[in-house]
Amino acid sequence: MNWGGFGTVDGWLAIIGLAIGTFAIRYSFIGLLAGKKLPPRFERALQLAVPAIFAALVVPLILLHAGEFNLQLRWPHIVAALVTGVYAWWRGGMLISLVIGMATLHGLLWFVG
Amino acid sequence: MTAGRSAANRAASRAAFRAGVLECLTLIPSYVPFGLVCGVAGVQAGLGEWGAVALSAFAFAGSSQAVLTQFLSGGAPLMIAVLSGLVVNLRMAVYSAAISPRIAGATRKERMLWAAFLVDQTFISNETRHLRGQHMDHPLAFYLGCAFTLWPWWVLMNAIGAFAGAKLPTSWQLDFTIPLSFVAMVVPLLKSRGQIFAAIAGGVAGVLLYAMPLKTGLIGACVFGTCVGMLVDTMLAKRAASSGTAL
Numbered sequence: 001m002n003w004g005g006f007g008t009v010d011g012w013l014a015i016i017g018l019a020i021g022t023f024a025i026r027y028s029f030i031g032l033l034a035g036k037k038l039p040p041r042f043e044r045a046l047q048l049a050v051p052a053i054f055a056a057l058v059v060p061l062i063l064l065h066a067g068e069f070n071l072q073l074r075w076p077h078i079v080a081a082l083v084t085g086v087y088a089w090w091r092g093g094m095l096i097s098l099v100i101g102m103a104t105l106h107g108l109l110w111f112v113g
Numbered sequence: 114m115t116a117g118r119s120a121a122n123r124a125a126s127r128a129a130f131r132a133g134v135l136e137c138l139t140l141i142p143s144y145v146p147f148g149l150v151c152g153v154a155g156v157q158a159g160l161g162e163w164g165a166v167a168l169s170a171f172a173f174a175g176s177s178q179a180v181l182t183q184f185l186s187g188g189a190p191l192m193i194a195v196l197s198g199l200v201v202n203l204r205m206a207v208y209s210a211a212i213s214p215r216i217a218g219a220t221r222k223e224r225m226l227w228a229a230f231l232v233d234q235t236f237i238s239n240e241t242r243h244l245r246g247q248h249m250d251h252p253l254a255f256y257l258g259c260a261f262t263l264w265p266w267w268v269l270m271n272a273i274g275a276f277a278g279a280k281l282p283t284s285w286q287l288d289f290t291i292p293l294s295f296v297a298m299v300v301p302l303l304k305s306r307g308q309i310f311a312a313i314a315g316g317v318a319g320v321l322l323y324a325m326p327l328k329t330g331l332i333g334a335c336v337f338g339t340c341v342g343m344l345v346d347t348m349l350a351k352r353a354a355s356s357g358t359a360l
Contacts, residue, residue, distance in 0.1 A: 002162070002276055004161065004162030004163050004166075004275070004276060005161035005162055005163065005164075006161040006163050006164060007159050007160040007161030007163075007164035008159050008160075008161075010159075010185075010191055011158070011159050011160040011161065011164050011185065012160075012164060012167075013191055014160075014181060014185060014191055014194055014195055015160065015164060015167055015168045015171060015172070016171075017191070017195035018168070018171075018172045018174075018177060018178075018181055018195055018198045018199065019168075019171035019172050021195065021198075021199040021202075022172050022173075022174055022177065022198075022199065022202050022205070023228060023229065025199065025202050025203060025205050025206050025209070026202075026205050026208075026209055026228040026229070026231040027209070027224070027225065027228035028206050028209050028210075029206060029209040029210035029213045030209045030212060030213050030216070030224050030227055030228050030231075031224060031228070033210070033213040033214075034213075034219075034221070034224060035217055035218075038213070038214050043214060044343070044346070045339050045343060046207075046210055046211045046214075047211075047305075047308065048307055048308055048311040048338065048339045048342035048343060048346075049207050049210075049211065049311070049335055049338070049339045050207070050211055050240065050299075050302070051299060051302065051303055051308045051309075051311050051312035051315065051338070051342075052311040052312060052314065052315030052334065052335045052337070052338025052339050052341075052342065053204055053207055053315060053331060053334070053335040053338070054233075054237070054295055054298075054299045054312070054315075055299070055311075055312040055313070055315040055316035055319060055334075055338065056315040056316060056318060056319030056322075056330070056331050056334035056335055056338065057204075057233070057295065057319065057331060058292045058295045058296060058299070058316070058319075059315075059316035059317070059319050059320055060319050060320050060323045061289075061291065061292035062292050062296075063320055064320065064323060067323065067324065069320070077289060080289070080293065081292065081293060081296050084293050084296050084297055085296045085297075085300045087297075088296065088297040088298075088300045088301055089300045089301060089303075092301050094136070094139040094140065094294065094297050094298065095139040097293070097296075097297035098139065098142070098143075098290060098293055098294055098297060101290075101293040101296075101297070102286075102289070102290065102293065105286060105289060106286075109286075
């Protein structure tokens with residue numbers, strides 16, 4: 001039976017540092033802007049920042065293989081992501097969108113062998 | 114919150130909590146591969162099994178955990194490792210700013226709860242509910258339903274990775290459920306042409322800036338996408354004003 005170890009003191013300092021710092025980032029605007037009205041321009045910018053940052057997060061995960069654009073390896077992933085996006089836009093619903101996307105990916109990978 | 118302590122109010126709050134649980138149950142497969150990997154990496158970085166579990170519980174942020182443990186394994190100084198992990202989490206400041214106007218009436222304690230569980234998935238689930246127009250009914254209960262589904266699951270996956278060193282066969286490509294789930298969540302949120310252009314510009318910039326260290330390209334891509342979206346919005350508004358037609 002592995003009862004687990006507790007690692008080094010430095011390790012725990014790192015854990016505490018990351019935890020406190022991350023909470024500070026999360027609390028930043030939630031705390032600072034508590035109950036304040038945002039300028040409308042800033043609020044409009046935020047509505048654009050949300051799709052922008054998620055696209056920036058997601059598109060590389062779909063297109064890139066080991067940091068390089070590789071159409072030959074990634075086209076099944078690209079098609080699967082497009083199918084998922086179209087279905088989600090048309091119908092919505094997380095679970096079915098995910099199942100359809102993964103089924104598309106594995107169907108294509110199986111098809112090309 | 115103190116005004117309504119009636120039974121009907123409590124029932125509505127429980128219903129919102131359950132809705133949050135259900136909404137986020139569909140996301141748990143996407144936590145499996147990454148959670149296992151992060152647990153393994155925590156032990157390899159010298160945190161010990163319990164340190165790896167504590168890291169997942171207190172940070173609750175996979176990519177920063179991966180960066181932190183990678184730096185520690187490579188023998189980087191403590192401060193550098195922690196700061197690098199924090200840079201990866203800077204995108205959460207964008208979520209923090211975006212969620213703040215949604216919770217205008219929240220108390221200080223409630224705000225701390227909102228902040229504690231703010232990750233990609235809880236943020237987007239909350240935005241989706243807001244845009245469905247259901248947000249006024251017990252927003253915190255819904256959010257906590259989501260958080261209390263994802264957070265324990267994340268810690269459990271990290272623990273299995275740490276104690277059992279478990280890994281899934283890569284041929285399953287389960288890690289691809291992460292981008293797919295983001296696609297499925299974010300595409301229905303695109304309402305205006307400005308948002309669509311912001312997403313396209315953000316995605317292109319995300320690829321071009323991908324090689325920048327510590328995911329700092331994300332912030333640059335976010336700023337670029339937002340600017341493009343604002344430009345498109347302004348141009349469309351001008352055209353609508355000059356032709357006198359509504360969009």
